[in-house]
Amino acid sequence: MSDPWDGPGDRATRSRTGRVPVQREAAPGAARPAGGRAAAKAATRGGRAAARRRVRPVGRGRRVLRIAGICLALLVLGTAGVGWWFYQHLNGNINSVSLDGKGGTEKADAFGRTPINILVMGSDGRTSQADCQLGGGCSRTGVQTGSNADVQMVVHISADRSNATVMSIPRDTMTHVPACKDSASGQSTAGYYGQINSALQYGPACQVATVHQLTGITIDHFVKLDFSGVVKMSDAVGGVPVCVSDDVYDTYSHLKLSKGTHTLKGVAALEFVRSRHGFGDGSDLGRTVSQHIFLSAMIRKFKSAGTLTDPAAVYDLADAATKALTVDDGLGSVKKLVALAADLNKVPTKRMTFTTMQTAPDPNNRDRVVVGAGAGSLFSTIASDQSLTTGSGGKSTAATATTKPTATAPPVPASEIAVTVENGTTITGRASAIATTLTEQGFGSGTSTANAPSHATTTSLTYGPGQEAEARTAAQALGLPDSRLKQGTGNRLILVIGSDWPSGTTYPDSSSSPAPADTGSAVSNAHASTADQAKTCAKVSTYRTVTLNGVSMTPSQAYAAARGKPDSDA
Template structure:
């Protein structure tokens, strides 16, 4: 009998209950698909959460109108690039319990706020250099009329008032408008920080290195430090920025310099830590900023704040210059108030308007001339037939009388002294009725006025010449060359962002 032949089982089929390999592959596909969908869902959840978090931060940002007046068009350089001007404002607001606890003076809670710190950050059009210009809080200026767009309330013009009061005329938009009227500088953004905001920002960067020449204790700000270097953060950073009695001559004038020391040290710390180039750190800084700052409508999102930080990251501290506006004692109250120093203050403002570097490393921007050719007068105009009123808007006593006398000596017998203008002016202007163009041109040529000074005004009667701060002396308008890089007036306290300075302790508050 022939043995029955049985088919040989392959190893794969030797165990009837073991799943076949092809089946395992077919069953793995649904599992892979499920894992893929789970991963995608996780990514979407994370992305959605991040988006929701950013949206939450955007909702935290307090913002408002940039300026309560028309600043006109901003100038560009030869390549079409624009400089960047940001007004930094430190508010003494005590509208929150946190600010009251930090700032004291509970009796002022909810009252008018003041811009105790006012600095303009100017970044050049080519982003190669920057400058930080402070105006002391007790500087007397003309605050223009401001209408708060949020409430519709109009605040009347206030001649000869402390610049710190501008913030209480409807908010930061009025401070921006006041700065523009005083300096002629186009301001692109503002940032306002209160007491609590300073504490948050100092903590967000891990503290800021500062230095003093000796032991200091200021009982007003409560700052207490030993001589040498310290890293201040939180409340101590606020105490440093608020201290004025403990340093220098005990006035707000030297306080601007200690604030410059803090901010330039902050910049160096941000660069050394890589914060401005690290997306994660940059986002963290923007997170703190949303809870610390009030900004204009152009900076109303985290993305815009990060974009602004990126504009600054390539500037070397050596190309950052800090200055305090040149000032002189106010004759009305020389022990307490100051005024912009005639000539020197305008020269500094002209450098910023012309995008001229305040350090000596850069070159004067093309087309930044401060003078313009005067118009040619009609040959038939008789000076004796021209009637003109001269007013003084320069802030320098006697300018209307001096220019009136000069015009009479030049044959303009009907030139009249109109006394002081209603408000001070940064630049000299000559308003005339459209039909008086030839007479205005004759006046401009005789006084060497630039063509930009002439303004045809339908409501004008006889020509009105207002002498501005750009003409502080002399019988004819000064013909000046464009300022050269680094030609900062010697009356402006200046510091490089790369310098590590120690604050001078007021001997009265040394220990």
């Protein structure tokens, strides 16, 4: 094996100095050295000895260099080997699933940049012993096979990476689930009307397709975590600091915390993000807000210098993340996940907006909700890659949940509005799809469908005298820009679906200006906040949402009554 330090130059040098040539005889006629033949021999022996003395230090130096070179090479190879093992190890952790084209196709902006939309799902599945232990409910059934997406967040990163929006969709939302088949289990459905979180039973791609159909937002990727994934991630970052407004004991998720700030790790973190009876009104709407507080704190922790500059912390985080996540095959490698994290890291926390999709009570079930007025504007804002914060991170529109849309007339409740939806395309079922969306959002039972008198190239919503406010409410629900509204002479709202709206239930505005122009309507009643709000506390419910020893009480009363139970972060 050749020595890595033995280059061409070294070989040439060795041939000259490795061996001393024998002294040549004197040329004829030259004077013989004084002292005769004995003196000449002695001089020759002395010259050879001197040469050997000169060569030895060079040989020792060369051996030292050779040893150093071998050590360095082994060090480099060892380091590279560890890096390669680490890379392969992380890649081996990742579980990826194909989206099968269910999420739509993203459009580039004028500069060729594209936004990124990711559906983040939290699964309630008890598909392992660890999840059975954490989630409970396996005492009779054992390890289960199906799961629901009890957490659904559309994470939008803008094309220029300057801002991001996170929109939660409550799990109790009723919607149409399209025809789906899970490539892994083979389980399929022809489509049905039901709770949105149930689509995950037919695979992650089905959940993506359902959210895409509901919102009209292109979904490029998905990330799914289970119970144990939340535990691993919170442990990897060294805990997540959260604040609660009062003492809280959710007897269902088992979260028990005193008033104030706590750093939650492991099971305590899972109890916090699962708690729906401890916060807000005790429903899933209150839970989405507390989850935003948790995620904002986790993002701030990710961005802190101490987390990302500590090699041990980075390794623990990467190892935990890759073990905890199921992703689509577009994110199915460490390289792709790192690129995604780098894109998200570019966005300042003051320009990350958290919102919850606006909802209305389901008229058929008080324990369920449907898409509410204003949700169409929020969907359209995300689909149009429009920021919900100002360039300086101002929260005048995004962080104020009471912001009102700037309409020219007072808003009219959706339940008082009936819309005639006419199909002006050659695509069967377009009017029915839009009409169903309107009724799901609480519009009046008089909403009906028909075929348009002739083919329409552009979509339009025509309203009669005095019906402008009704038209704007309908337009907001569907993401229609003002340019598609026009006043007529009749007394009905007539929506004609044109060929510019061939699919989806949110209008795909293709104009150069973003829609909607007013982001106030997009965040109205959306519980909006930004990730830099470190002092925000989760509002503990003041309703009797929990039960202790058979008695209904508030979470704070339950905390006081359960003094013997240790706190979650004890």
